[in-house]
Amino acid sequence: MTARNQTTSHLLIILLLLVHFTQVAFSQTTAIQNSYNRPSTSLNGKWQTIVDPYENGFYNYRYEPFENQTNPSRSAFFMNAKAKDEADLIEYNFDESQTLDVPGDWNTQDDKLYYYEGTVWYKRSFDYSKQEENNRVFVHFEAVNYDADVYFNGTKIGKHIGGFTPFHFEITDLLRETDNFLVVKVDNKRKKEAIPTLNTDWWNYGGITRSVKLIETPATYISDYFIQLDPSDDKSIKGSIVLNGNLRATQTMRLIIPELKIEETLKVNENGVASFEIKSDKIQYWSLEHPKLYTVSILAGDDQITDQIGFRTIKTDGADLLLNGKSIFLKGISIHEESPINDGRGHSVEDARQLLTWAQDLGCNYVRLAHYPHNAHMVRLADQMGILVWEENPVYWTIDWKNPATYANAKNQLTELIHRDKNRASVIIWSMANETPQSDARNTFLSNLATHTRNLDPTRLISAALEQKDYQGNPNVRTIDDAFAEIVDILSFNQYIGWYDGGIEKCNRITWNITHDKPVIISEFGAGAKYGLRGSKTARWTEEYQDHLYQETLKMIDKIDQLRGVSPWILVDFRSPRRVLPQIQDDWNRKGLISEKGERKLAFETLRKYYEGK
Numbered sequence: 095m096t097a098r099n100q101t102t103s104h105l106l107i108i109l110l111l112l113v114h115f116t117q118v119a120f121s122q123t124t125a126i127q128n129s130y131n132r133p134s135t136s137l138n139g140k141w142q143t144i145v146d147p148y149e150n151g152f153y154n155y156r157y158e159p160f161e162n163q164t165n166p167s168r169s170a171f172f173m174n175a176k177a178k179d180e181a182d183l184i185e186y187n188f189d190e191s192q193t194l195d196v197p198g199d200w201n202t203q204d205d206k207l208y209y210y211e212g213t214v215w216y217k218r219s220f221d222y223s224k225q226e227e228n229n230r231v232f233v234h235f236e237a238v239n240y241d242a243d244v245y246f247n248g249t250k251i252g253k254h255i256g257g258f259t260p261f262h263f264e265i266t267d268l269l270r271e272t273d274n275f276l277v278v279k280v281d282n283k284r285k286k287e288a289i290p291t292l293n294t295d296w297w298n299y300g301g302i303t304r305s306v307k308l309i310e311t312p313a314t315y316i317s318d319y320f321i322q323l324d325p326s327d328d329k330s331i332k333g334s335i336v337l338n339g340n341l342r343a344t345q346t347m348r349l350i351i352p353e354l355k356i357e358e359t360l361k362v363n364e365n366g367v368a369s370f371e372i373k374s375d376k377i378q379y380w381s382l383e384h385p386k387l388y389t390v391s392i393l394a395g396d397d398q399i400t401d402q403i404g405f406r407t408i409k410t411d412g413a414d415l416l417l418n419g420k421s422i423f424l425k426g427i428s429i430h431e432e433s434p435i436n437d438g439r440g441h442s443v444e445d446a447r448q449l450l451t452w453a454q455d456l457g458c459n460y461v462r463l464a465h466y467p468h469n470a471h472m473v474r475l476a477d478q479m480g481i482l483v484w485e486e487n488p489v490y491w492t493i494d495w496k497n498p499a500t501y502a503n504a505k506n507q508l509t510e511l512i513h514r515d516k517n518r519a520s521v522i523i524w525s526m527a528n529e530t531p532q533s534d535a536r537n538t539f540l541s542n543l544a545t546h547t548r549n550l551d552p553t554r555l556i557s558a559a560l561e562q563k564d565y566q567g568n569p570n571v572r573t574i575d576d577a578f579a580e581i582v583d584i585l586s587f588n589q590y591i592g593w594y595d596g597g598i599e600k601c602n603r604i605t606w607n608i609t610h611d612k613p614v615i616i617s618e619f620g621a622g623a624k625y626g627l628r629g630s631k632t633a634r635w636t637e638e639y640q641d642h643l644y645q646e647t648l649k650m651i652d653k654i655d656q657l658r659g660v661s662p663w664i665l666v667d668f669r670s671p672r673r674v675l676p677q678i679q680d681d682w683n684r685k686g687l688i689s690e691k692g693e694r695k696l697a698f699e700t701l702r703k704y705y706e707g708k
């Protein structure tokens with residue numbers, strides 16, 4: 095090889111390493127803690143978009159990813175190229191393309207996209223001047239469903255998998271004062287190995303479904319904190335605070351809770367972490383009647399953040415469920431994340447307020463957010479309204495249990511959920527899964543998730559909708575039949591006697607024999623009813639049938655001694671591709687107590703009266 099060729103090959107190697115480390119340097123980092131209260135610049139609004147079912151903007155005609163090229167072709171959509179002159183060939187143009195609202199799913203913004211499952215490219219241009227020269231800037235996504243490949247000014251800054259949890263990428267070194275362009279490739283194709291997998295009973299809404307914003311921080315910033323009551327001592331506030339940046343620059347930080355006259359100076363260790371345990375006998379516990387939230391401030395060098403945090407304990411004692419040491423019954427309802435105001439995925443504080451207000455009208459003190467993490471407004475409002483919350487990882491039905499990448503995906507999404515909501519008093523239960531068929535691989539998968547969850551957060555309870563069967567072969571006695579029952583803190587299961595399982599009269603002869611000494615939640619029961627369809631209580635799809643099933647089911651479950659909660663399926667009718675019965679379903683699962691137009695069905699009042707009497 096000649097000297098010239100040697101130099102060229104060395105240069106090429108250096109360039110490849112540079113590209114690699116640039117990508118690694120900008121790889122995904124867990125979203126900043128409490129982005130909710132961080133000053134930010136919103137990127138919400140109309141984004142230019144290109145629907146790309148063949149992913150022509152990602153692969154060349156040989157199906158090689160443009161992003162793997164040393165100098166990506168201008169044909170790659172993430173280059174946001176424009177024809178230089180009349181002779182130049184560029185076969186796309188974001189600025190002349192259709193726009194879609196962000197946040198929002200694409201399915202309900204354009205009839206052509208109603209059933210679309212595939213790739214849509216989003217582009218947003220903006221100018222940006224940093225407030226301080228040494229500050230850092232992150233682009234923060236509350237959620238994108240499902241795969242997000244993110245590019246900034248033509249450079250790949252990261253990839254995120256999972257449709258319901260926040261993530262961010264640092265753009266400090268790529269940012270310029272004007273003409274920045276942020277490009278996101280969103281792909282919501284369902285996959286066997288994904289979380290959730292191919293089959294779900296909800297609509298696969300694709301898009302940048304929650305808010306996008308720019309967050310500017312000092313060079314060293316408060317990236318994470320966990321501040322809750324010590325589970326073993328309700329007079330002790332325990333936790334840790336994590337810094338990111340030049341960790342030698344900030345030796346101490348301050349934790350201030352003015353109402354408790356707490357002002358602690360904390361020492362930062364060599365990893366940028368300060369741990370603490372602060373005693374106080376003045377804590378007013380967060381409760382259903384008094385959802386007390388304390389203003390908590392953290393000051394670290396040039397950074398500070400404030401949060402509103404409630405302090406409470408949630409425990410089990412045998413079959414009892416104790417909030418702040420007192421027995422409670424979870425008067426709940428299950429909820430999907432669909433807007434009760436507009437159409438499609440919910441994402442706004444108005445959506446959240448409407449759903450939680452309907453739950454309170456029902457007499458609920460608890461909601462089961464099915465089957466995936468909902469937007470942060472739901473848990474922030476639940477904190478303020480005194481509503482307890484079950485949050486769930488989308489490990490739903492027939493997951494690819496033996497696939498290590500599937501487990502890593504499930505673990506990452508659960509980690510991101512816990513990371514986001516671990517300081518929310520309203521959240522008391524992390525649900526590992528829903529209605530998953532038993533196998534050794536599934537039991538290992540779920541047990542590992544439970545272990546990981548308890549390591550991340552020892553202050554909350556673990557559950558999952560478990561499997562059940564006839565007790566000792568007796569068709570009139572039911573029991574839980576699930577190895578995961580040994581692991582969870584709360585036994586939950588979905589039962590549909592009278593809808594999928596026999597007629598409503600079966601409720602009269604079924605009893606339940608739960609052999610584990612743990613609290614029981616009936617996480618689902620219900621029946622479909624088309625609002626306004628009236629008739630006999632034995633005629634499916636009438637409001638009377640649904641109401642009769644509620645009346646008979648509530649009598650049946652009241653016989654379960656360990657029953658500590660119920661979250662009937664479901665608050666509002668919701669879209670599902672599985673529900674195609676003409677004039678009755680028409681793409682809607684009709685088990686809501688309220689129609690998608692906000693109309694209350696007969697059974698709403700039956701459940702409300704039941705809770706009133708609890």
Ligand code: GCU
Pocket residue numbers: 295465528529588618663683685
């Ligand atoms: C199942 C499942 C729900 C589903 C419901 C139904 O229990 O958990 O996601 O929508 O039944 O069939 O309506």
